[in-house]
Amino acid sequence: MIWRCRDRVFDLQSRTLVMGIVNVTPDSFSDGGRYLDPGAAIARCRQLLDEGADLIDIGAESTRPGSQSVPADEQIRRLAPVLEALAGDWHTWPEAAVSVDTASAAVAEAALALGAHVINDTSALRDPSMTGVVARSGAALVLMHMRGTPQDMQADPRYDDVVREVGEFLQARREAATAAGVADEAIALDPGIGFGKTSEHSLQLLAGTRALAALGRPVLVGASRKSFLARIAGTAPTSAPEQRVDASLAAAAIAAYEGARILRVHDVAQTLRVARVADAARAVRG
Numbered sequence: 001m002i003w004r005c006r007d008r009v010f011d012l013q014s015r016t017l018v019m020g021i022v023n024v025t026p027d028s029f030s031d032g033g034r035y036l037d038p039g040a041a042i043a044r045c046r047q048l049l050d051e052g053a054d055l056i057d058i059g060a061e062s063t064r065p066g067s068q069s070v071p072a073d074e075q076i077r078r079l080a081p082v083l084e085a086l087a088g089d090w091h092t093w094p095e096a097a098v099s100v101d102t103a104s105a106a107v108a109e110a111a112l113a114l115g116a117h118v119i120n121d122t123s124a125l126r127d128p129s130m131t132g133v134v135a136r137s138g139a140a141l142v143l144m145h146m147r148g149t150p151q152d153m154q155a156d157p158r159y160d161d162v163v164r165e166v167g168e169f170l171q172a173r174r175e176a177a178t179a180a181g182v183a184d185e186a187i188a189l190d191p192g193i194g195f196g197k198t199s200e201h202s203l204q205l206l207a208g209t210r211a212l213a214a215l216g217r218p219v220l221v222g223a224s225r226k227s228f229l230a231r232i233a234g235t236a237p238t239s240a241p242e243q244r245v246d247a248s249l250a251a252a253a254i255a256a257y258e259g260a261r262i263l264r265v266h267d268v269a270q271t272l273r274v275a276r277v278a279d280a281a282r283a284v285r286g
């Protein structure tokens, strides 16, 4: 299976991709405030690329439960210096790609003009202009499932069968995107771990990765440092996100072994080693 991200084409047959997270925000749940300064964000991107990240995902708006939305012009103001700096860098990492985490078509358009290869839309096309912007650019599009909005998504989420319902939603969004001109081979699908999900729902989606992979597009899993891992691992949900790295690596191994092709993570170097082990185990399983 290939995943087309403008001029970057990833062959996902045997290799799970690792996407490093950089949030240019004051309030992200794990790295909020650390990379709000453009110089710090650029240095972090370069560090993750040096560690071997296949992609970096840059966000200018937190989507943690209860977070407030950030106007498009402010998102662009935060992203532009980082994207501009990276655009001059690509000879150093010719095979890596840059993703921008936004649900706004205006932000996506500005980011694509500055060279982004992927739009990571956690709202899966709630902005009706998003498909046109992505289709015109030839960029890749991540479609993620979220129940509700970051403001209300954790208020008693319920599903009859979370894996089936999320799969049906993602398939419908994929069809909407391709009908609007986005190439199917540019689309990746994401169950949205923690987005309108209890810990049990997030665990079921992680364990059910194979069912989503059967839809035939690369599955992206973002479990990194999320609080459901603390609950399962027996650490306090109030624990610092940095204390959830080992549990995150376990989640990455499960996701990759069960067919996820892209892991969105804070800890790139460790996850790359986990991904290689999971890839090797998948290869001998056949």
Ligand code: HH2
Binding pocket: 021, 023, 025, 027, 028, 029, 030, 031, 059, 061, 062, 063, 064, 101, 120, 121, 122, 142, 144, 190, 192, 193, 220, 221, 222, 223, 264
């Ligand atoms: N999770 C977060 C943000 N964006 N995008 C995708 N596709 N999948 C995810 O699971 C996902 C995502 C939340 O993590 P983080 O970026 O670390 O925090 P915040 O939203 O607080 O900035």
